[in-house]
Amino acid sequence: MKALILTNRVPFPPNSGYPIVVYNTIKGLLRLGVEVTLFSINPVKNKVDIEDIYDPIFESIKFHSFSLDTDVNVWGALFNIFSNQSYNVSRYFDEEAGMLLENVLRENVFDIVQFEGLFVVPYLDIVKGNSSAKIIYRAHNIEFDVWERVAMIERFTPRRKYLQFLARRLKVYETDQINRFHYVFAISEQDRQSILRFGCSVGIEVFPVALDFDRYITGDSKNTFPTLFHLGAMDWRPNKEGLEWFLDEIWPDIEPLNSELRFYIAGKNMQREFFDYDSENLVVEGEVFDAIEFINSKDIMIVPLLSGSGMRVKIIEGMAMKKCIIATSMAAEGIRCNPGKDILIANTADEFYRSILQCLTDPNKWREIGENARRTVERDHDISTISKKMLNIYQKLISA
Numbered sequence: 001m002k003a004l005i006l007t008n009r010v011p012f013p014p015n016s017g018y019p020i021v022v023y024n025t026i027k028g029l030l031r032l033g034v035e036v037t038l039f040s041i042n043p044v045k046n047k048v049d050i051e052d053i054y055d056p057i058f059e060s061i062k063f064h065s066f067s068l069d070t071d072v073n074v075w076g077a078l079f080n081i082f083s084n085q086s087y088n089v090s091r092y093f094d095e096e097a098g099m100l101l102e103n104v105l106r107e108n109v110f111d112i113v114q115f116e117g118l119f120v121v122p123y124l125d126i127v128k129g130n131s132s133a134k135i136i137y138r139a140h141n142i143e144f145d146v147w148e149r150v151a152m153i154e155r156f157t158p159r160r161k162y163l164q165f166l167a168r169r170l171k172v173y174e175t176d177q178i179n180r181f182h183y184v185f186a187i188s189e190q191d192r193q194s195i196l197r198f199g200c201s202v203g204i205e206v207f208p209v210a211l212d213f214d215r216y217i218t219g220d221s222k223n224t225f226p227t228l229f230h231l232g233a234m235d236w237r238p239n240k241e242g243l244e245w246f247l248d249e250i251w252p253d254i255e256p257l258n259s260e261l262r263f264y265i266a267g268k269n270m271q272r273e274f275f276d277y278d279s280e281n282l283v284v285e286g287e288v289f290d291a292i293e294f295i296n297s298k299d300i301m302i303v304p305l306l307s308g309s310g311m312r313v314k315i316i317e318g319m320a321m322k323k324c325i326i327a328t329s330m331a332a333e334g335i336r337c338n339p340g341k342d343i344l345i346a347n348t349a350d351e352f353y354r355s356i357l358q359c360l361t362d363p364n365k366w367r368e369i370g371e372n373a374r375r376t377v378e379r380d381h382d383i384s385t386i387s388k389k390m391l392n393i394y395q396k397l398i399s400a
Contacts, residue, residue, distance in 0.1 A: 001394060002035045003112040004104070004133070008092055008119035010040045010048040010065060012058050015291060016233055016268070017313035018140060021187075022116050024210045025138075027057050028387025034394075037062040037108065039101055041092055041120065043070040045235075064104055066097035089173055093122035105130035112136060112394050114185075118143045121177050128180075134397040137181040138207070141311075142194050143170055175199060182397055185390075187311045188334025205393060208334070209316050210386040213378060216320040219296055226299035226324075226359060226366055228254075228263040231291060231314050235269035238307045242328070246304040247277055249349045254356055255281050261360070263302070266294055295321045300359055300366055303327035304352070311335060316381055319343070319373035324366035326355045336380050342372035 007022050014023035026036050042048060042065045050065060070091045101123055110133040115121055117140045127135060154160040175198045178184060184204040186192035192206050230246075232239040243265065251263060261281055265274060268287040275284050288294045291314075295301070301318040303325060311334040318325050319342065325332075326344045339345040344359075346352040359366040 001033070001112070001391075001398075002037070002108070002110045003029060003114060003394070004037045004039060004108070004110045004131075005114045005116060006101075006120040006123060006127075007038065007040045007116045008043070009046050010042050010050070010053075011038075012048060012053045012055055018117065020313050020317075021140060021209055023057065024212060024383055025114075025116075025387075025390070026061060027212065028210055028383045029391065030057065030060050031384070032387055032391050034391065035062075036060075037104065037110070038064070039104060040065045041070070041097065042067045043092075044068070045071055064100060066094065066100055068092070068094050068097060089119055089122060089170070092119040098123060098126050102126050102130050109133075111398050114138055115181070116140070118174060118177075121173075124177065124180060134182045134394070135180075136183045136185060136397075137178065138185045138187075139191060139195060140187055142191055143174055145194065171198075178202075183393060190334050203393075205389075207386060207390060209311055209313050209381055210383040211316060211320055211377065211381045212383045213320060215292065216317070218322045218374070225258065225260050226363065228261070228300050228302055228356070229294070229298035230263075230265045230267075230302045230304075231288075231294060231318075232267045232303075233269060234267050234271050234274070238305050239267065240271060242304040242306050242331075243274070245306060246302060246352070247274075247279075247282070250304075250352045251279065251282070253349075253353055255279060257357065257360060264294075264298060266291075292317070292321065295323060299323065300356070301325045301327075302352075302356075303331040305331035315343075316377055319370075319377045320381075322370035322374045324359060324369040325373065326352065326359075337373075337376060342369060342376045344369065 005022070005026065009018065011019035011022035014020045026038065029036055038061050047067065105127065110131055113127050113131060113133045114136045115124065116138045178195060178200050179202055181202060183202055184195060184200060185207040186195055186204060187208060189206050192204055195204060230243055234240050255261065262283055263281060264283045264285060266285040266288045270284060270286040295318055301323045303312065303315055305328050307330065312331055315325055315327060315331065315335060324344065326346055328347050329345055332343060332345060337343040344355045346355045
């Protein structure tokens, strides 16, 4: 079986949510004997030097990429207002990239073409015009929902109005495209229900984040007093806003509880303002070389998201590393967890305070939650189980 996977960024190295999901999808399919070709937009913002990729998975696939500046610019945003296109999505389309993709399709016969996320959907017409493959849309989240929620908490009125405008445009595009595919993969049951509500009439299944647990080797924490940590890309607006809220509204009351308490924050594109917080016990590390090692060296993961959609890969990874997660309901959305058993849910400053205090005063509590968390993700996120299910759907589509 031959599959072409389209992505809006190069998933090497797998160091953040989207690349991890795509990387493990490819890894699982290769193990089952699927021949994988990858076509990636390589945005300037997250540009990957292809010559620097040293990975056995990369060596096992056929790879094509196209460098593209997808950054927002004032004139592009202004002119887009007078069009009928979604500016969020249209920035990822380029005619030269389309020509390159067309050549790939003409020179190869694929059984499956899988679109990883909404931002490569502008290339759908090219695929339909040059391939008879079954076409699948992998919804990593509900994109317009993310922007609606971001707009909801924006206080500056002009910016809020523009965000609402972007969300409306995005919703029209996202809902119009969904039935142009042969099948849809949702990242969570909540997202599956949302996709059905806005009119999906094709087959749809849930495919959560898949992990290869051989990578997640845990070491027992010898800390008698736990460390807190947050890990996330700070160029993703929900991460930045959630962390700002935690540091402004919650951390000042947590920090005085014990002079030994440390809160570590890490992630790429760390904003200058986080380095300027007046806090002796806040350790800002910026981008870390090895996220798994960073997680392994800490104890309690803080995830204070106030907006977003889809499934937080870093929470899944934290659970795989037996970490106690304290997160908002929004952050834990889509994960089949049991609050109080394998995760702690906190939606207000007071709930975060009480959850953290509970862990600080009862070390057995956070260790027990971490152990339960590992068992939960082993049940729901095993790469072998998920890959076999995906291949079964491929085979059914081809034989239909």
